[in-house]
Amino acid sequence: MSKVQEDAKILGAGSAGCVLARELIHCIPNINILVLEAGSPDASTNGLINLPCTFFKTSFQLGAQLSDNDWGYVSQEQKMQSSVNLTKEVVKKGSPYIRGKVWGGSSSLNAMVYMRGQAKVYNDWAAQGPEYKIWDWNNCLEAFKALENNSRKEPDENFKKFHGFNGLLHVRDSQNGLYKIESGLIDAAKNLGIPYNDDFNGERQNGVGIYQFTIKDGRRCSLAESYLKDALKKVELHPDPKYDSLGKVVAVEVRSFAHVINIIWDEKNKKENIAIGVRYFCNGTVREAFIAPKGEVILCGVRKELPVGRNLLDHPGACIVAKSTPNTIHDWSNDCEIGIIHKANVEGKIPCKDDFFDESPDIQIIDPAIELYRKKHNKFDGLIMMPLLNIPSSVGYLELGSNNPFDQPKIYFNFYERPNDLYRMISSLKLCREILKQPPLSTIYDVKEIGINDEFGQWCTNGNDMSDEDWEKFIMSKITSFHSCGTVKMAPESQEGVVNHRLQVYGTKNLRVVDASIFPYIPSGNTNAPTAMVAWRASRLIIEDFMGKC
Protein backbone atom coordinates (compact mmCIF):
# COMPACT_ATOMS: atom_id res chain seq x y z
CA MET A 1 0.00 0.00 0.00
CA SER A 2 2.81 2.36 0.76
CA LYS A 3 3.64 2.78 -2.95
CA VAL A 4 0.11 3.85 -3.75
CA GLN A 5 -1.15 7.30 -3.01
CA GLU A 6 -3.85 7.16 -0.35
CA ASP A 7 -7.01 9.18 -0.80
CA ALA A 8 -7.04 10.08 2.86
CA LYS A 9 -4.66 9.87 5.76
CA ILE A 10 -6.13 9.73 9.22
CA LEU A 11 -3.75 10.59 12.04
CA GLY A 12 -4.66 8.72 15.19
CA ALA A 13 -6.95 5.71 15.58
CA GLY A 14 -8.76 7.17 18.58
CA SER A 15 -12.51 7.46 19.08
CA ALA A 16 -12.84 9.81 16.12
CA GLY A 17 -10.26 8.22 13.80
CA CYS A 18 -11.87 4.77 14.08
CA VAL A 19 -15.36 6.04 13.20
CA LEU A 20 -14.05 8.17 10.37
CA ALA A 21 -12.04 5.32 8.81
CA ARG A 22 -15.02 2.98 8.89
CA GLU A 23 -17.57 5.44 7.58
CA LEU A 24 -15.36 6.61 4.71
CA ILE A 25 -14.46 3.12 3.56
CA HIS A 26 -18.08 2.01 3.70
CA CYS A 27 -19.53 5.01 1.92
CA ILE A 28 -16.92 5.90 -0.73
CA PRO A 29 -16.29 3.16 -3.29
CA ASN A 30 -12.62 2.25 -3.81
CA ILE A 31 -11.25 4.72 -1.34
CA ASN A 32 -7.80 4.08 0.12
CA ILE A 33 -7.22 5.12 3.65
CA LEU A 34 -4.08 5.04 5.71
CA VAL A 35 -4.48 5.33 9.46
CA LEU A 36 -1.33 6.25 11.36
CA GLU A 37 -1.48 5.44 15.05
CA ALA A 38 1.32 5.93 17.57
CA GLY A 39 -0.03 3.24 19.89
CA SER A 40 -0.23 -0.50 19.45
CA PRO A 41 -3.24 -2.74 18.75
CA ASP A 42 -5.54 -2.84 21.78
CA ALA A 43 -5.49 -6.61 22.26
CA SER A 44 -1.73 -7.00 21.86
CA THR A 45 -0.38 -5.05 24.79
CA ASN A 46 -2.74 -5.16 27.68
CA GLY A 47 -5.38 -7.88 27.86
CA LEU A 48 -7.08 -5.96 30.63
CA ILE A 49 -8.23 -3.23 28.25
CA ASN A 50 -11.21 -5.20 27.07
CA LEU A 51 -12.39 -6.30 30.51
CA PRO A 52 -14.84 -3.64 31.75
CA CYS A 53 -14.40 -4.48 35.42
CA THR A 54 -10.68 -3.68 35.33
CA PHE A 55 -11.23 0.00 34.49
CA PHE A 56 -10.57 1.14 38.03
CA LYS A 57 -7.35 -0.80 38.13
CA THR A 58 -6.10 0.13 34.67
CA SER A 59 -7.10 3.78 34.49
CA PHE A 60 -8.65 5.37 37.49
CA GLN A 61 -6.06 4.27 40.01
CA LEU A 62 -3.51 5.43 37.48
CA GLY A 63 -2.54 2.00 36.24
CA ALA A 64 -2.88 3.47 32.77
CA GLN A 65 -0.33 6.11 33.55
CA LEU A 66 2.21 3.43 34.20
CA SER A 67 1.48 1.54 31.01
CA ASP A 68 2.55 1.93 27.40
CA ASN A 69 -1.06 2.65 26.50
CA ASP A 70 -1.01 6.16 27.90
CA TRP A 71 0.91 9.23 26.76
CA GLY A 72 1.97 9.90 30.36
CA TYR A 73 1.04 13.58 30.40
CA VAL A 74 0.76 15.59 33.59
CA SER A 75 -0.77 19.07 33.73
CA GLN A 76 1.22 22.01 35.08
CA GLU A 77 1.06 23.05 38.70
CA GLN A 78 -0.60 26.47 38.83
CA LYS A 79 -0.68 29.20 41.45
CA MET A 80 -3.77 31.34 41.43
CA GLN A 81 -5.75 33.72 43.55
CA SER A 82 -8.01 31.98 46.05
CA SER A 83 -11.71 32.31 45.20
CA VAL A 84 -12.57 32.32 48.89
CA ASN A 85 -9.95 34.64 50.36
CA LEU A 86 -8.83 37.16 47.77
CA THR A 87 -5.69 38.02 49.74
CA LYS A 88 -4.40 34.46 49.47
CA GLU A 89 -2.88 32.35 46.74
CA VAL A 90 -3.74 28.69 46.25
CA VAL A 91 -1.65 26.07 44.53
CA LYS A 92 -3.36 23.75 42.15
CA LYS A 93 -1.26 20.63 41.84
CA GLY A 94 -0.46 19.15 38.46
CA SER A 95 -2.70 16.18 37.78
CA PRO A 96 -2.28 13.08 35.60
CA TYR A 97 -3.78 13.64 32.21
CA ILE A 98 -4.57 10.17 30.89
CA ARG A 99 -4.80 9.94 27.09
CA GLY A 100 -4.99 6.64 25.24
CA LYS A 101 -2.01 5.66 23.08
CA VAL A 102 -3.45 2.50 21.61
CA TRP A 103 -5.97 1.47 18.95
CA GLY A 104 -9.23 3.06 20.05
CA GLY A 105 -7.33 5.90 21.78
CA SER A 106 -8.99 7.03 24.99
CA SER A 107 -12.06 4.90 24.23
CA SER A 108 -9.83 1.92 25.05
CA LEU A 109 -9.07 3.30 28.52
CA ASN A 110 -12.22 5.15 29.47
CA ALA A 111 -14.93 4.34 31.99
CA MET A 112 -17.38 3.37 29.23
CA VAL A 113 -20.21 5.62 30.49
CA TYR A 114 -22.50 6.40 27.56
CA MET A 115 -23.58 10.02 27.75
CA ARG A 116 -24.28 12.73 25.20
CA GLY A 117 -25.08 15.77 27.31
CA GLN A 118 -27.84 18.31 26.87
CA ALA A 119 -29.22 19.43 23.52
CA LYS A 120 -28.56 23.05 24.43
CA VAL A 121 -24.78 22.74 24.06
CA TYR A 122 -25.08 21.49 20.47
CA ASN A 123 -27.57 24.23 19.69
CA ASP A 124 -24.95 26.68 21.01
CA TRP A 125 -22.44 25.22 18.53
CA ALA A 126 -25.02 25.77 15.78
CA ALA A 127 -25.76 29.32 16.89
CA GLN A 128 -22.31 30.50 15.78
CA GLY A 129 -23.59 31.36 12.30
CA PRO A 130 -26.11 30.16 9.68
CA GLU A 131 -23.64 27.64 8.20
CA TYR A 132 -23.17 26.06 11.66
CA LYS A 133 -26.78 24.83 11.63
CA ILE A 134 -25.45 21.45 10.47
CA TRP A 135 -24.36 21.00 14.12
CA ASP A 136 -27.70 21.68 15.78
CA TRP A 137 -29.22 19.11 18.13
CA ASN A 138 -31.41 17.49 15.48
CA ASN A 139 -28.45 16.83 13.22
CA CYS A 140 -26.30 15.63 16.11
CA LEU A 141 -29.10 13.36 17.37
CA GLU A 142 -29.31 11.74 13.92
CA ALA A 143 -25.59 10.92 14.17
CA PHE A 144 -25.81 9.67 17.77
CA LYS A 145 -28.61 7.33 16.72
CA ALA A 146 -26.78 6.12 13.61
CA LEU A 147 -23.77 5.10 15.72
CA GLU A 148 -25.68 3.50 18.57
CA ASN A 149 -26.81 -0.07 19.07
CA ASN A 150 -28.79 0.10 22.27
CA SER A 151 -29.83 -3.22 23.78
CA ARG A 152 -32.33 -1.96 26.37
CA LYS A 153 -34.98 -4.62 26.89
CA GLU A 154 -38.45 -3.54 25.85
CA PRO A 155 -37.70 0.12 25.23
CA ASP A 156 -40.77 2.36 25.36
CA GLU A 157 -41.72 4.82 22.61
CA ASN A 158 -39.96 7.70 24.31
CA PHE A 159 -36.74 5.73 24.61
CA LYS A 160 -36.98 4.79 20.93
CA LYS A 161 -37.30 8.46 20.02
CA PHE A 162 -33.86 9.20 21.44
CA HIS A 163 -31.87 6.04 20.72
CA GLY A 164 -30.47 4.03 17.83
CA PHE A 165 -30.55 0.25 17.56
CA ASN A 166 -28.59 -0.57 14.40
CA GLY A 167 -25.19 1.12 14.83
CA LEU A 168 -21.93 -0.59 15.77
CA LEU A 169 -21.38 1.10 19.12
CA HIS A 170 -23.03 -1.23 21.59
CA VAL A 171 -24.66 0.42 24.57
CA ARG A 172 -26.30 -1.46 27.37
CA ASP A 173 -27.87 -1.36 30.79
CA SER A 174 -26.22 -3.23 33.62
CA GLN A 175 -26.52 -6.96 33.06
CA ASN A 176 -25.79 -8.11 36.55
CA GLY A 177 -28.13 -5.86 38.46
CA LEU A 178 -27.20 -3.51 41.26
CA TYR A 179 -25.30 -4.25 44.42
CA LYS A 180 -27.61 -3.72 47.36
CA ILE A 181 -25.49 -0.77 48.45
CA GLU A 182 -26.04 0.83 45.02
CA SER A 183 -29.80 0.47 45.39
CA GLY A 184 -29.26 2.00 48.82
CA LEU A 185 -27.48 4.94 47.22
CA ILE A 186 -30.41 5.53 44.88
CA ASP A 187 -32.80 5.43 47.84
CA ALA A 188 -30.57 7.81 49.81
CA ALA A 189 -30.62 10.31 46.92
CA LYS A 190 -34.39 9.96 46.56
CA ASN A 191 -34.77 10.64 50.29
CA LEU A 192 -33.32 14.07 49.62
CA GLY A 193 -35.85 14.71 46.86
CA ILE A 194 -33.72 13.86 43.80
CA PRO A 195 -36.04 12.47 41.09
CA TYR A 196 -35.33 9.11 39.45
CA ASN A 197 -34.20 9.20 35.83
CA ASP A 198 -34.15 5.98 33.81
CA ASP A 199 -32.48 7.50 30.74
CA PHE A 200 -29.80 10.17 31.09
CA ASN A 201 -29.78 10.46 27.27
CA GLY A 202 -33.49 11.01 26.98
CA GLU A 203 -35.72 14.02 27.36
CA ARG A 204 -33.95 15.38 30.46
CA GLN A 205 -30.54 14.81 32.01
CA ASN A 206 -31.22 15.58 35.69
CA GLY A 207 -31.92 13.05 38.45
CA VAL A 208 -30.50 9.90 39.99
CA GLY A 209 -30.26 6.73 37.93
CA ILE A 210 -28.06 4.01 36.49
CA TYR A 211 -25.70 4.83 33.65
CA GLN A 212 -25.68 2.94 30.38
CA PHE A 213 -22.32 1.63 29.21
CA THR A 214 -20.51 0.97 25.94
CA ILE A 215 -20.09 -2.74 26.58
CA LYS A 216 -20.86 -5.70 24.33
CA ASP A 217 -21.03 -9.33 25.48
CA GLY A 218 -19.17 -8.48 28.66
CA ARG A 219 -16.31 -6.76 26.79
CA ARG A 220 -15.43 -3.09 26.39
CA CYS A 221 -16.91 -1.79 23.17
CA SER A 222 -14.25 0.76 22.26
CA LEU A 223 -14.38 2.51 18.91
CA ALA A 224 -11.50 0.27 17.77
CA GLU A 225 -13.48 -2.83 18.68
CA SER A 226 -16.66 -1.57 17.01
CA TYR A 227 -15.70 0.75 14.13
CA LEU A 228 -12.03 0.21 13.25
CA LYS A 229 -12.28 -3.55 13.26
CA ASP A 230 -15.36 -3.35 11.04
CA ALA A 231 -13.39 -1.19 8.61
CA LEU A 232 -10.57 -3.72 8.62
CA LYS A 233 -13.04 -6.53 7.88
CA LYS A 234 -13.56 -4.94 4.51
CA VAL A 235 -9.92 -5.71 3.75
CA GLU A 236 -10.31 -9.31 4.83
CA LEU A 237 -13.42 -9.72 2.68
CA HIS A 238 -11.76 -8.36 -0.42
CA PRO A 239 -10.48 -11.20 -2.65
CA ASP A 240 -7.12 -9.49 -3.04
CA PRO A 241 -6.84 -7.09 -0.16
CA LYS A 242 -4.00 -5.22 -1.79
CA TYR A 243 -5.18 -4.23 -5.27
CA ASP A 244 -8.39 -4.13 -7.26
CA SER A 245 -8.67 -4.51 -11.06
CA LEU A 246 -7.46 -0.93 -11.59
CA GLY A 247 -4.41 -1.55 -9.48
CA LYS A 248 -5.88 0.64 -6.79
CA VAL A 249 -5.82 -0.35 -3.16
CA VAL A 250 -9.23 -0.94 -1.70
CA ALA A 251 -8.34 -0.99 1.91
CA VAL A 252 -7.87 0.55 5.24
CA GLU A 253 -4.39 0.06 6.53
CA VAL A 254 -3.46 0.84 10.09
CA ARG A 255 0.19 1.52 10.63
CA SER A 256 0.83 1.31 14.30
CA PHE A 257 3.83 2.67 16.17
CA ALA A 258 3.76 5.54 13.67
CA HIS A 259 4.43 8.62 15.69
CA VAL A 260 3.64 11.35 13.22
CA ILE A 261 6.24 14.07 13.17
CA ASN A 262 7.93 16.04 10.48
CA ILE A 263 11.06 18.10 10.37
CA ILE A 264 10.94 21.61 9.00
CA TRP A 265 13.76 23.98 8.30
CA ASP A 266 13.42 27.39 9.89
CA GLU A 267 15.21 29.56 7.31
CA LYS A 268 15.34 32.64 9.48
CA ASN A 269 16.90 31.01 12.51
CA LYS A 270 18.87 28.47 10.44
CA LYS A 271 17.73 25.57 12.50
CA GLU A 272 15.48 22.61 12.35
CA ASN A 273 12.17 22.67 14.12
CA ILE A 274 10.39 19.47 14.72
CA ALA A 275 6.68 19.86 14.81
CA ILE A 276 3.66 17.66 14.79
CA GLY A 277 2.33 17.94 11.30
CA VAL A 278 1.05 16.42 8.12
CA ARG A 279 1.70 16.47 4.40
CA TYR A 280 -1.47 16.67 2.39
CA PHE A 281 -2.56 17.05 -1.19
CA CYS A 282 -4.21 20.16 -2.51
CA ASN A 283 -4.85 20.74 -6.22
CA GLY A 284 -2.39 17.98 -7.04
CA THR A 285 0.51 19.51 -5.10
CA VAL A 286 2.01 18.41 -1.85
CA ARG A 287 1.44 20.92 0.92
CA GLU A 288 2.45 20.82 4.51
CA ALA A 289 0.86 21.93 7.70
CA PHE A 290 2.43 21.90 11.11
CA ILE A 291 1.57 22.89 14.58
CA ALA A 292 4.69 24.61 15.82
CA PRO A 293 5.92 24.81 19.41
CA LYS A 294 4.14 28.03 20.29
CA GLY A 295 0.84 26.72 18.95
CA GLU A 296 0.78 28.62 15.66
CA VAL A 297 0.08 26.73 12.48
CA ILE A 298 2.47 26.66 9.56
CA LEU A 299 0.66 26.18 6.29
CA CYS A 300 2.53 25.63 3.05
CA GLY A 301 5.56 27.25 4.59
CA VAL A 302 3.61 30.31 5.65
CA ARG A 303 3.22 30.95 9.35
CA LYS A 304 -0.41 31.57 10.12
CA GLU A 305 -1.55 32.70 13.51
CA LEU A 306 -4.29 30.27 14.38
CA PRO A 307 -5.10 29.89 18.06
CA VAL A 308 -4.28 26.18 18.29
CA GLY A 309 -4.05 25.12 21.93
CA ARG A 310 -6.35 27.83 23.27
CA ASN A 311 -9.84 26.96 24.57
CA LEU A 312 -8.72 23.91 26.60
CA LEU A 313 -11.92 22.64 28.21
CA ASP A 314 -12.57 19.81 30.63
CA HIS A 315 -14.88 18.71 33.42
CA PRO A 316 -12.81 19.07 36.59
CA GLY A 317 -13.68 16.49 39.20
CA ALA A 318 -13.14 15.98 42.91
CA CYS A 319 -13.63 12.82 44.83
CA ILE A 320 -15.00 11.74 48.21
CA VAL A 321 -14.42 8.17 49.32
CA ALA A 322 -16.67 6.39 51.81
CA LYS A 323 -16.14 3.10 53.56
CA SER A 324 -19.00 0.64 54.07
CA THR A 325 -19.50 -2.60 56.00
CA PRO A 326 -17.21 -5.33 54.65
CA ASN A 327 -18.29 -7.61 51.82
CA THR A 328 -20.81 -5.26 50.25
CA ILE A 329 -18.89 -5.71 47.01
CA HIS A 330 -18.33 -9.31 46.04
CA ASP A 331 -18.44 -9.74 42.32
CA TRP A 332 -16.01 -8.01 40.02
CA SER A 333 -18.10 -8.71 36.93
CA ASN A 334 -20.55 -6.07 38.09
CA ASP A 335 -20.15 -2.87 36.08
CA CYS A 336 -22.87 -0.74 37.58
CA GLU A 337 -22.44 2.86 38.38
CA ILE A 338 -25.00 5.21 39.72
CA GLY A 339 -25.23 8.74 38.40
CA ILE A 340 -26.66 11.83 40.04
CA ILE A 341 -27.02 14.84 37.78
CA HIS A 342 -28.10 18.12 39.35
CA LYS A 343 -27.89 21.89 39.28
CA ALA A 344 -25.37 23.22 41.78
CA ASN A 345 -25.79 26.22 44.04
CA VAL A 346 -23.54 29.09 42.94
CA GLU A 347 -22.90 30.17 46.53
CA GLY A 348 -21.62 26.76 47.56
CA LYS A 349 -24.73 25.80 49.55
CA ILE A 350 -26.34 22.37 49.45
CA PRO A 351 -28.66 22.39 46.41
CA CYS A 352 -32.37 22.69 47.21
CA LYS A 353 -35.28 20.69 45.78
CA ASP A 354 -35.79 23.10 42.88
CA ASP A 355 -32.18 22.53 41.86
CA PHE A 356 -32.87 18.80 41.53
CA PHE A 357 -35.68 19.51 39.06
CA ASP A 358 -33.79 22.15 37.06
CA GLU A 359 -33.51 20.84 33.51
CA SER A 360 -30.12 22.49 32.84
CA PRO A 361 -28.04 20.63 35.42
CA ASP A 362 -24.34 21.49 35.59
CA ILE A 363 -22.90 18.72 37.78
CA GLN A 364 -22.62 15.02 37.04
CA ILE A 365 -21.74 12.78 39.97
CA ILE A 366 -20.19 9.41 39.18
CA ASP A 367 -20.85 6.94 41.98
CA PRO A 368 -19.35 3.51 41.71
CA ALA A 369 -19.42 0.98 44.53
CA ILE A 370 -15.90 -0.33 44.70
CA GLU A 371 -13.19 -2.22 46.48
CA LEU A 372 -10.47 0.29 47.34
CA TYR A 373 -7.18 0.57 49.05
CA ARG A 374 -6.04 3.39 51.32
CA LYS A 375 -2.93 3.26 53.51
CA LYS A 376 -4.73 3.62 56.81
CA HIS A 377 -7.63 1.36 55.93
CA ASN A 378 -5.99 -1.38 53.85
CA LYS A 379 -8.42 -2.97 51.45
CA PHE A 380 -12.05 -2.06 51.99
CA ASP A 381 -15.42 -1.91 50.30
CA GLY A 382 -17.12 1.39 49.81
CA LEU A 383 -18.46 4.10 47.54
CA ILE A 384 -16.81 6.82 45.53
CA MET A 385 -18.70 10.07 45.02
CA MET A 386 -17.06 12.00 42.20
CA PRO A 387 -18.77 15.21 41.04
CA LEU A 388 -17.66 16.56 37.68
CA LEU A 389 -18.32 20.18 36.79
CA ASN A 390 -20.21 19.59 33.57
CA ILE A 391 -20.60 23.19 32.45
CA PRO A 392 -17.38 24.86 33.63
CA SER A 393 -16.71 28.50 32.95
CA SER A 394 -12.91 28.42 33.40
CA VAL A 395 -10.93 27.89 30.19
CA GLY A 396 -7.31 26.70 29.92
CA TYR A 397 -4.69 26.34 27.20
CA LEU A 398 -1.83 24.13 26.14
CA GLU A 399 1.35 24.53 24.15
CA LEU A 400 4.15 22.31 22.94
CA GLY A 401 6.81 21.94 25.62
CA SER A 402 9.74 22.51 23.27
CA ASN A 403 10.93 21.92 19.73
CA ASN A 404 11.21 18.23 20.55
CA PRO A 405 7.83 16.61 19.86
CA PHE A 406 8.66 13.78 22.26
CA ASP A 407 8.70 16.26 25.13
CA GLN A 408 5.50 16.65 27.12
CA PRO A 409 3.22 19.51 26.12
CA LYS A 410 2.57 22.14 28.77
CA ILE A 411 -1.01 21.86 29.91
CA TYR A 412 -2.60 24.70 31.87
CA PHE A 413 -6.16 23.82 32.83
CA ASN A 414 -6.95 27.04 34.74
CA PHE A 415 -9.58 25.03 36.62
CA TYR A 416 -11.52 27.10 39.16
CA GLU A 417 -10.08 30.32 37.82
CA ARG A 418 -13.64 31.67 38.04
CA PRO A 419 -15.06 31.59 41.62
CA ASN A 420 -18.42 30.41 40.28
CA ASP A 421 -16.84 27.05 39.37
CA LEU A 422 -15.35 26.54 42.82
CA TYR A 423 -18.60 27.29 44.64
CA ARG A 424 -20.58 24.97 42.38
CA MET A 425 -18.11 22.17 43.13
CA ILE A 426 -18.34 22.87 46.89
CA SER A 427 -22.13 22.75 46.57
CA SER A 428 -22.01 19.32 44.98
CA LEU A 429 -19.47 17.90 47.46
CA LYS A 430 -21.70 19.05 50.31
CA LEU A 431 -24.59 17.27 48.62
CA CYS A 432 -22.50 14.07 48.36
CA ARG A 433 -21.87 14.23 52.12
CA GLU A 434 -25.59 14.66 52.77
CA ILE A 435 -26.41 11.65 50.61
CA LEU A 436 -23.86 9.49 52.45
CA LYS A 437 -25.56 10.41 55.76
CA GLN A 438 -28.98 9.22 54.56
CA PRO A 439 -30.54 5.86 55.32
CA PRO A 440 -30.14 3.14 54.23
CA LEU A 441 -26.45 4.02 53.60
CA SER A 442 -25.87 5.27 57.15
CA THR A 443 -28.01 2.62 58.81
CA ILE A 444 -27.69 -0.68 56.97
CA TYR A 445 -24.26 -0.20 55.40
CA ASP A 446 -22.65 1.93 58.10
CA VAL A 447 -21.21 4.20 55.38
CA LYS A 448 -18.53 6.59 56.66
CA GLU A 449 -16.73 9.14 54.56
CA ILE A 450 -12.96 8.74 54.75
CA GLY A 451 -11.43 10.55 51.76
CA ILE A 452 -11.18 13.97 53.31
CA ASN A 453 -10.10 12.76 56.72
CA ASP A 454 -7.26 10.78 55.24
CA GLU A 455 -5.76 13.72 53.45
CA PHE A 456 -6.22 16.47 55.98
CA GLY A 457 -6.08 14.90 59.42
CA GLN A 458 -8.03 16.31 62.33
CA TRP A 459 -9.53 19.53 61.13
CA CYS A 460 -12.41 18.01 59.25
CA THR A 461 -12.96 14.70 60.98
CA ASN A 462 -16.19 13.27 62.35
CA GLY A 463 -18.37 15.23 59.98
CA ASN A 464 -17.24 18.61 61.39
CA ASP A 465 -18.19 21.45 59.12
CA MET A 466 -15.54 22.46 56.67
CA SER A 467 -15.06 26.11 55.84
CA ASP A 468 -15.08 27.21 52.20
CA GLU A 469 -11.33 27.67 52.53
CA ASP A 470 -10.97 24.04 53.66
CA TRP A 471 -13.06 22.93 50.71
CA GLU A 472 -10.97 24.96 48.31
CA LYS A 473 -7.78 23.39 49.65
CA PHE A 474 -9.30 19.95 49.30
CA ILE A 475 -10.58 20.54 45.76
CA MET A 476 -7.24 21.92 44.56
CA SER A 477 -5.40 18.90 45.91
CA LYS A 478 -7.56 16.32 44.18
CA ILE A 479 -8.22 17.42 40.65
CA THR A 480 -9.24 14.82 38.09
CA SER A 481 -9.63 15.49 34.36
CA PHE A 482 -10.80 12.95 31.82
CA HIS A 483 -12.67 14.90 29.14
CA SER A 484 -10.24 17.42 27.73
CA CYS A 485 -11.19 18.98 24.43
CA GLY A 486 -11.64 22.25 22.56
CA THR A 487 -8.07 23.23 21.58
CA VAL A 488 -8.76 23.31 17.83
CA LYS A 489 -12.03 25.14 18.12
CA MET A 490 -14.71 24.97 15.43
CA ALA A 491 -15.84 28.59 15.19
CA PRO A 492 -15.69 31.57 12.86
CA GLU A 493 -12.10 32.78 12.42
CA SER A 494 -13.09 36.05 14.09
CA GLN A 495 -14.11 34.05 17.20
CA GLU A 496 -10.75 32.31 17.65
CA GLY A 497 -11.77 29.38 15.45
CA VAL A 498 -9.10 27.08 14.01
CA VAL A 499 -11.46 25.02 11.86
CA ASN A 500 -14.61 26.09 10.05
CA HIS A 501 -18.05 24.47 10.25
CA ARG A 502 -16.88 21.73 7.83
CA LEU A 503 -13.87 21.12 10.10
CA GLN A 504 -11.36 22.42 7.54
CA VAL A 505 -8.37 24.23 9.03
CA TYR A 506 -8.63 27.89 8.02
CA GLY A 507 -6.48 28.54 4.98
CA THR A 508 -6.69 24.92 3.76
CA LYS A 509 -9.21 22.76 2.00
CA ASN A 510 -8.06 19.20 2.41
CA LEU A 511 -6.80 19.36 5.96
CA ARG A 512 -9.43 18.73 8.60
CA VAL A 513 -9.37 18.19 12.29
CA VAL A 514 -11.87 15.61 13.44
CA ASP A 515 -11.81 14.79 17.14
CA ALA A 516 -12.76 16.15 20.55
CA SER A 517 -10.49 19.15 20.07
CA ILE A 518 -13.00 20.83 17.73
CA PHE A 519 -15.71 21.20 20.41
CA PRO A 520 -16.30 24.95 20.73
CA TYR A 521 -18.19 24.35 24.01
CA ILE A 522 -17.80 21.21 26.06
CA PRO A 523 -20.77 18.79 26.01
CA SER A 524 -22.42 18.50 29.43
CA GLY A 525 -21.53 14.85 29.85
CA ASN A 526 -18.81 12.32 29.07
CA THR A 527 -17.15 13.01 25.76
CA ASN A 528 -16.67 9.68 23.97
CA ALA A 529 -20.09 9.52 22.30
CA PRO A 530 -19.94 13.24 21.32
CA THR A 531 -16.50 12.63 19.74
CA ALA A 532 -17.80 9.65 17.77
CA MET A 533 -20.77 11.81 16.76
CA VAL A 534 -18.44 14.54 15.45
CA ALA A 535 -16.55 11.93 13.40
CA TRP A 536 -19.77 10.54 11.95
CA ARG A 537 -20.99 14.03 10.99
CA ALA A 538 -17.53 14.82 9.57
CA SER A 539 -17.62 11.67 7.45
CA ARG A 540 -20.82 12.95 5.82
CA LEU A 541 -19.20 16.31 5.06
CA ILE A 542 -16.11 14.64 3.61
CA ILE A 543 -18.25 12.25 1.56
CA GLU A 544 -20.17 15.22 0.12
CA ASP A 545 -16.92 16.95 -0.85
CA PHE A 546 -15.28 13.78 -2.14
CA MET A 547 -18.23 12.75 -4.29
CA GLY A 548 -18.52 16.29 -5.61
CA LYS A 549 -14.86 16.13 -6.68
CA CYS A 550 -14.94 12.69 -8.34
Ligand SMILES: Cc1cc2nc3c(=O)[nH]c(=O)nc-3n(C[C@H](O)[C@H](O)[C@H](O)COP(=O)(O)OP(=O)(O)OC[C@H]3O[C@@H](n4cnc5c(N)ncnc54)[C@H](O)[C@@H]3O)c2cc1C
Ligand atom coordinates in the same frame (compact mmCIF):
# COMPACT_ATOMS: atom_id res chain seq x y z
C1 LIG B 1 -9.51 7.81 32.12
C2 LIG B 1 -10.58 8.30 31.17
C3 LIG B 1 -11.92 7.99 31.44
C4 LIG B 1 -12.91 8.45 30.56
N1 LIG B 1 -14.19 8.01 30.76
C5 LIG B 1 -15.14 8.29 29.82
C6 LIG B 1 -16.42 7.69 29.90
O1 LIG B 1 -16.72 6.92 30.82
N2 LIG B 1 -17.32 7.99 28.93
C7 LIG B 1 -17.03 8.85 27.91
O2 LIG B 1 -17.92 9.12 27.09
N3 LIG B 1 -15.81 9.43 27.80
C8 LIG B 1 -14.85 9.12 28.70
N4 LIG B 1 -13.58 9.63 28.55
C9 LIG B 1 -13.31 10.57 27.44
C10 LIG B 1 -13.30 9.96 26.04
O3 LIG B 1 -12.78 8.65 26.05
C11 LIG B 1 -12.49 10.89 25.11
O4 LIG B 1 -13.07 12.18 25.13
C12 LIG B 1 -12.48 10.41 23.66
O5 LIG B 1 -12.02 9.08 23.58
C13 LIG B 1 -11.58 11.35 22.83
O6 LIG B 1 -11.50 10.88 21.51
P1 LIG B 1 -10.46 11.50 20.47
O7 LIG B 1 -10.64 10.77 19.19
O8 LIG B 1 -10.60 12.96 20.45
O9 LIG B 1 -9.01 11.22 21.10
P2 LIG B 1 -8.37 9.83 21.50
O10 LIG B 1 -9.41 8.77 21.62
O11 LIG B 1 -7.53 10.07 22.71
O12 LIG B 1 -7.47 9.45 20.25
C14 LIG B 1 -6.31 10.10 19.83
C15 LIG B 1 -5.45 9.04 19.12
O13 LIG B 1 -4.43 9.69 18.36
C16 LIG B 1 -3.20 9.03 18.58
N5 LIG B 1 -2.13 10.01 18.38
C17 LIG B 1 -1.94 11.17 19.05
N6 LIG B 1 -0.85 11.80 18.59
C18 LIG B 1 -0.33 11.03 17.60
C19 LIG B 1 0.80 11.15 16.76
N7 LIG B 1 1.63 12.17 16.83
N8 LIG B 1 1.02 10.17 15.84
C20 LIG B 1 0.16 9.12 15.74
N9 LIG B 1 -0.91 8.95 16.54
C21 LIG B 1 -1.15 9.90 17.45
C22 LIG B 1 -3.31 8.55 20.03
O14 LIG B 1 -2.39 7.52 20.30
C23 LIG B 1 -4.76 8.13 20.13
O15 LIG B 1 -4.95 6.78 19.76
C24 LIG B 1 -12.56 9.23 29.42
C25 LIG B 1 -11.22 9.54 29.16
C26 LIG B 1 -10.24 9.08 30.01
C27 LIG B 1 -8.80 9.40 29.69
